[in-house]
Amino acid sequence: MLNTNTSVEFSAYGIRSHLVNALVNNDTHAEHFFTYGRLEHVSYFDTIEDLLSAYSEDTLDRSHVCLTTIRLFDRETQTPVGGTHSILLYFDANTGGSLYLYDPNGTYDTKSGYIYLLDRKKLPRRISPKRTMYATGFSTMKIFRNWIEEYTGMIVSTPSTPGIQSVLYTSPVSAYIANYGYCMFYNYFISSFIISQRAEKQNHDTIFKQITGSTRGLRIPTPASYTDAQNGSAPMGTMEQWTADIVNQVFPDTMATRPD
Numbered sequence: 571m572l573n574t575n576t577s578v579e580f581s582a583y584g585i586r587s588h589l590v591n592a593l594v595n596n597d598t599h600a601e602h603f604f605t606y607g608r609l610e611h612v613s614y615f616d617t618i619e620d621l622l623s624a625y626s627e628d629t630l631d632r633s634h635v636c637l638t639t640i641r642l643f644d645r646e647t648q649t650p651v652g653g654t655h656s657i658l659l660y661f662d663a664n665t666g667g668s669l670y671l672y673d674p675n676g677t678y679d680t681k682s683g684y685i686y687l688l689d690r691k692k693l694p695r696r697i698s699p700k701r702t703m704y705a706t707g708f709s710t711m712k713i714f715r716n717w718i719e720e721y722t723g724m725i726v727s728t729p730s731t732p733g734i735q736s737v738l739y740t741s742p743v744s745a746y747i748a749n750y751g752y753c754m755f756y757n758y759f760i761s762s763f764i765i766s767q768r769a770e771k772q773n774h775d776t777i778f779k780q781i782t783g784s785t786r787g788l789r790i791p792t793p794a795s796y797t798d799a800q801n802g803s804a805p806m807g808t809m810e811q812w813t814a815d816i817v818n819q820v821f822p823d824t825m826a827t828r829p830d
Contacts, residue, residue, distance in 0.1 A: 582745040582802035582810070585826045586817050594751050597639060597654060599821075604637045604758065606820040611635060611765045619692035621659065625722065626694040632661040635761045643687040643707045650687055656753040658761055661724075662774040669724045670778045674756035676733030677711045686714050727775070729782045737785065738809070740793045745802030746810040755813045759790060 580587040580594075592598035601614040613631055615621040615638040624630040639654035655675070662668035678684065687707040708714035715728045734756050742749055760781050767777045780787055791812045794804035804810035 578743070578745045578800065578802070579748045580746070582804070583814060583817050585823075586821050589821050589826060590747070590817055593754065594747055595653060599825075600637075600639075600754065603754065603820055604761065608761075608765070612637060612761060614638070617641075617654075617689075617692070618657070619689055622721070623692075623694050635660045635764050637757060637761060641687040641689075642684040644684055646683060651684060656757045658757050660764055660774075664774075667724055668727065668774060669718065669722060670727045670774065671715070671718070671729075672757070672760055672778075672781055673711075673729055674733045674735040674753045674760070676731055676736050676782070677729045679710045679712075685709055686711070727778050731782065733782070734785055734788075734790060738790070738793055740809070741796040741799035743796075744799040744810070746799055746804065746813060752809075752813065755816065756790075758816060759788075763788060 580591045583590045589599060593600060593603055597616070600616075604614045605612050611634060613634040613636050615624065615636060618638045618640045621630065621636055621638045630636070636659045638657060638659070640657055642651040642655050643649070644651050655673075657671065657673045659669060659671050661670075678686075685707040708717065711728050715726050718724075719726045735750055735753055740747075740750060740752065747755075763781060764777055767780070791807055791809040793799070794808040794810045798804045798808070799810055804814075
């Protein structure tokens with residue numbers, strides 16, 4: 571999701587700071603970020619409209635965890651939120667009858683400050699969301715879920731409580747990522763968790779309860795103190811340092827030292 575703080579943001583990532591900046595603010599290298607070393611388990615789509623088109627054309631690999639983005643619409647200003655928001659979807663590849671949507675923000679309702687926004691022009695022709703759409707988006711996640719169910723004919727599960735990004739308080743000014751902009755990293759973690767649980771033949775409903783339940787069960791690192799985050803000195807074991815480890819892993823030196 572687009573961030574507005576630029577004073578020290580991303581500097582803690584060193585020679586890879588420009589890559590993280592472009593990733594978070596423009597989704598640049600997002601496919602590489604999510605699929606690096608995981609091509610047999612993960613697919614990336616630039617937008618949820620692209621993902622739905624692939625589903626409509628039956629070109630989507632349902633055995634994969636599908637990472638994508640969705641636009642958000644600000645209720646108060648009645649304008650689209652800058653940038654995009656990272657979400658993921660996965661199927662019960664065994665039965666083919668269930669679809670799970672994960673959002674690191676968790677659920678939203680009529681009291682939330684934003685709604686999901688789709689571009690009707692980019693949707694497959696047979697999708698007709700007019701009956702359930704509020705303005706140019708969906709007023710609650712429940713309405714969005716009902717529409718997805720109508721379109722796919724599947725049982726769709728969506729979060730029913732606030733998500734990781736809503737309950738873990740990170741520093742609003744940071745040398746890492748500011749203003750709750752970690753959604754792509756949370757989804758990197760969650761997609762890895764889903765892959766590992768699938769490998770252990772875990773029930774898909776159980777997996778979804780785990781990723782939408784308490785963060786303690788997921789063992790997500792605790793955010794660093796505001797001071798450490800702002801100084802770029804987050805210690806090992808903190809969420810900020812964990813993101814730095816991921817960045818170093820997925821963006822090799824050859825990418826870090828060349829222009830985007």
